Amino acid sequence: MKYIIKDLKIKGITLTPQRMAIIEFLKNNLNHPTAEDVYKALEEKYPSMSIATVYSTLELLKANGYIQELSIRKRGKACFDFTSKNHHHFLCLKCDSIIDIESECINTCPIVKAGQLEGCKVGEIQAYLYGVCSGCNKKTIKKSNKK
Amino acid sequence: MKYIIKDLKIKGITLTPQRMAIIEFLKNNLNHPTAEDVYKALEEKYPSMSIATVYSTLELLKANGYIQELSIRKRGKACFDFTSKNHHHFLCLKCDSIIDIESECINTCPIVKAGQLEGCKVGEIQAYLYGVCSGCNKKTIKKSNKK
DNA sequence: TTTAGAATTAAAATGATTTCAAATTAAGAA
């Protein structure tokens, strides 16, 4: 899984400094960054980097199966997940944080696998849960106590 | 469920002709229309209707729990589902059609319900599957046979 | 070292959605 660099070379994909930096950042930031997050994190170290490069590199990594793109935010920005393990996501509607959920329930769902979708090829599966995280819940309780 | 009109009146929400038309359209079009779909469908009958009204009405209906907004298209438009039954969705990446999947697997998933997400309040759940629908698969087979 | 193709850049363009201020309409009071 960390052989992505070697892997990309084998595939004949040019490893530019920008691409290396973006991959390195994604490796160390598994908290579902947006394209803008990546751009801002790298702009001091690589002041000339363009947001267009970030988008095109994310697209490249996605197309080659190294990252997943999540559309969990209903209208906001897309975010990215540098991980191979299959998991779900929870979005806190108060603080906008995303929490990983490890679960196989979708992949093993008998109805999805069998009954419906005959003749369909299912590739990617994303499950998004929405609500209020424990941290935000605690804050709400504190506030209501004060009143 | 069809008492939405009465329901909205009770809530004190004004029932304008535009809102009535949009609700009526959504009722009869359960194929996950986008805001633009709604707008285009109504523009001959209501030539003065603005797309801003469509968006604001969809927002109103969503906020009051009558419709669901889906972000299944990774970058494209949002689409809407006038239904109360909990179900999943499949998006064909070739023809852009959306198929309903009836399944309870997410809601009953023990890991989601128990293990993780302690202290979190989970409201909405959306599961999105991506792939190629049976119709598009057949077309692909035909093409490869011709060669 | 040369060179051709690929990648990067900054800026402009795009597309979906939201905001805005002015005009219209709904609904309750008189």
Place this chain on the structure above:
DNA sequence: TTCTTAATTTGAAATCATTTTAATTCTAAA
């Protein structure tokens, strides 16, 4: 009814994320 006020609608402009463009720079292979 008519008046009044607040809510809604409208069309246009603004916003925001993402993509495209064309010029420049870089990469890698000869």
